Amino acid sequence: xxxxxxxxxxxxxxxxxxxxxxxxxxxxxxxxxxxxxxxxxxxxxxxxxxxxxxxxxxxxxxxxxxxxxxxxxxxxxxxxxxxxxxxxxxxxxxxxxxxxxxxxxxxxxxxxxxxxxxxxxxxxxxxxxxxxxxxxxxxxxxxxxxxxxxxxxxxxxxxxxxxxxxxxxxxx
Amino acid sequence: xxxxxxxxxxxxxxxxxxxxxxxxxxxxxxxxxxxxxxxxxxxxxxxxxxxxxxxxxxxxxxxxxxxxxxxxxxxxxxxxxxxxxxxxxxxxxxxxxxxxxxxxxxxxxxxxxxxxxxxxxxxxxxxxxxxxxxxxxxx
Numbered sequence: 001x002x003x004x005x006x007x008x009x010x011x012x013x014x015x016x017x018x019x020x021x022x023x024x025x026x027x028x029x030x031x032x033x034x035x036x037x038x039x040x041x042x043x044x045x046x047x048x049x050x051x052x053x054x055x056x057x058x059x060x061x062x063x064x065x066x067x068x069x070x071x072x073x074x075x076x077x078x079x080x081x082x083x084x085x086x087x088x089x090x091x092x093x094x095x096x097x098x099x100x101x102x103x104x105x106x107x108x109x110x111x112x113x114x115x116x117x118x119x120x121x122x123x124x125x126x127x128x129x130x131x132x133x134x135x136x137x138x139x140x141x142x143x144x145x146x147x148x149x150x151x152x153x154x155x156x157x158x159x160x161x162x163x164x165x166x167x168x169x170x171x172x
Numbered sequence: 173x174x175x176x177x178x179x180x181x182x183x184x185x186x187x188x189x190x191x192x193x194x195x196x197x198x199x200x201x202x203x204x205x206x207x208x209x210x211x212x213x214x215x216x217x218x219x220x221x222x223x224x225x226x227x228x229x230x231x232x233x234x235x236x237x238x239x240x241x242x243x244x245x246x247x248x249x250x251x252x253x254x255x256x257x258x259x260x261x262x263x264x265x266x267x268x269x270x271x272x273x274x275x276x277x278x279x280x281x282x283x284x285x286x287x288x289x290x291x292x293x294x295x296x297x298x299x300x301x302x303x304x305x306x307x308x309x310x311x
Contacts, residue, residue, distance in 0.1 A: 007259045015253065018246065025246070026239050033242025040245035052283040053252035060249035067246055097239070098232050122231060125238040143282040 008054055015061045016068055023090035026097075027082065027107075028074065031117055033125045036066040041131045051141045078110040258291045265294055 025032075033040075043059040050056060074082055085107045088100040097104070111117045164171035202210070278284055292300040 007256055007263055010257065010260055013253050013257050013260070017250070025243055029239035029242045030235075032246075033238065040242070043245045043249060047248060047252075053256060054283065056252070057256075060252060063245050063249045096232075097235055120238075122234060122238075125242050126234070141282075143280055 006054065008057065012057060015064050018064060018067045018071065020071060021090075023095050024086045026095050027086035027089050028071070030119055030125070031074075031111060032067070032070055034120045035070055035117060036063070037129075039063045039066040041129060042133050045131045045133060046135060049141060050138055073115060074111070077114040078107060081107045081110045255286060255291065259286060262291070262293060 039059070039062045043056060043063045046056040046059045047053065053060075081103070085100060085103040088103045089095045089097070092099055108119050288300060288303055292303060
């Protein structure tokens with residue numbers, strides 16, 4: 001049963017995709033979190049405020065651009081150490097970071113020398129941040145109907161009800 | 173028979189030496205209290221090591237969770253695009269298939285996340301099954 005929903009065209013959805021596997025992403029995750037922080041936070045803010053993926057396609061494409069640039073920079077500068085790092089991670093089933101400390105240190109040193117990026121400390125990426133954006137806050141993201149008016153205050157004098165409380169069988 | 177000098181197993185001249193036959197149950201080893209203390213001490217040491225390792229494990233877990241946190245926007249954006257793409261394809265196909273019917277599923281304008289069945293409506297059933305049951309934490 002088709003619903004009449006405004007879905008954007010395939011043209012608008014065409015964005016340069018990051019063609020990278022999961023171990024690669026996890027290997028670069030900490031640096032990605034500190035480098036592409038702005039675009040990521042704007043996209044998440046938009047998504048959570050508007051509650052509608054169709055409205056956040058622009059920010060989403062910016063996220064992709066930032067990610068693609070990030071990986072291009074790594075590939076340009078630190079390709080070998082990065083490859084070793086993510087192949088080491090890929091070796092285990094869960095891609096645990098603690099098994100590959102040596103390669104991680106090499107990769108960090110290489111990136112620090114060539115690009116000046118520092119690995120964020122433990123707990124930095126989970127801090128709550130404030131995001132400055134030019135997008136206005138949506139007034140009614142849930143598109144709820146206007147709330148009904150409250151009842152008018154009762155004018156007359158209130159008396160206890162005749163014949164008791166009228167709840168079930170009590171007559172007091 | 174007369175006394176002949178036959179080689180026999182006889183005691184040594186002068187007799188045997190003295191034999192110590194007294195009881196020998198020496199009091200040795202730790203007392204009960206100190207054995208208890210050693211046991212308690214070992215346990216405390218074990219607990220200390222355990223708490224330290226648990227703290228280390230917590231730090232490692234936080235690190236892995238942070239890796240996931242930093243990757244979330246990318247994954248969310250990709251997921252959104254995929255959903256919208258599938259809805260678009262569904263819409264176009266359905267426009268071809270059902271030309272007369274057109275009604276709203278919900279009485280509101282807000283975005284409702286599509287369910288798996290709706291997205292994979294016109295694809296082979298195994299894709300739906302793979303999406304629903306493909307990722308299992310147990311084996």
